[in-house]
Amino acid sequence: MSKYFSRSKGCKFTTTNTESADAYALAPLLIQEVTGTNSGSLRPREVFFGFGSTLLHGREYRQVCYWWRLADEGMSADVTKPGRVGERRDPDRCQGLRLTLGDLGRPVICEVLADPADIEQIYVAQSIEAAARAEFSAVLPGRRFAIEASLEAALRVVVPRVIEDAPVVMGPIVYLRAESPEVATVICRCMDSQALQLVRTGYYKLTAANLPAAITAQARGLAEALRYPHPLAFGTNTSH
DSSP states (O other), X not given: OOEEEEEEEEEEESOOOTTHHHHHHHOOEEEEEEOTTOOOOOOOSEEEEEEEEEEEXXXXXXXXXXXXXXXXXXXXXXXXXXXXXXXXXXTTOEEEEEEEEOTTSOEEEEEEXXXXXXXXXXXXXXXXXXXXXXXXXXXOTTOSSTTBOOXXXXXXXXXXXXXXXXXXXXXXXXXXXXXXXOEEXXXXXXXXXSOSOEEEEEEXXXXXXXXXXXXXXXXXXXXXXXXXXXXXXXXXXXXX
16 A cells, blocks of 8 residues: 655745735645655655746636756756765756636646656646537547547647546645656545555745746647637636
8 A cells, every 4th residue: 555745835935925825825735655664755845836827718817836846866067966076966857737727716727847757747627627528529539538639739738637626725736656756646635635644744835936947848838738618617617
């Protein structure tokens, strides 16, 4: 049986930006799988965030991006690793996710960014998938959900699952694999936990920062990744 430890957001900010409250409310809960007697690492100790927006069907939607460094995974000639002469670490090796917010300020699309897997994972809320099915009816060949574009248009983009619409403004739960930094899955906090046992809990500091090149280079435009119903039904689900 796999065991997990969780890392929650801290309560201190290094910014006075008025968006800090939203960043705190939407910050993800990270749950890291561990195996055997391995208690796991407590990284990331710091998670960065930045706000932006995207245009879909000519309308602007607010976005927030979270990312953390995988400093021990790679080496580069830029920064010396403390205590180890001759070895360097890559300060730009990152991983993260980008949330697109609906009319109520709740996350309705979650993109996994800079994941080492060959696919681009995008998770969508039930309200969006329901509207897509109502308009498009059939799921395209080789796909599981109506929101997904054709394989020809977005071969590497995959919607692994549809998640429940958040009942309030809150961030998702992100599950990380034990043997690699890959994201295993993403769920809404209102959904049943995927972890049977938590062996340890820690906290991270949430810090405002500019998006690094490693994140911006892989933050694909949503307009190209999925197909959307008209009008968009972002955050209009009233089932909760």
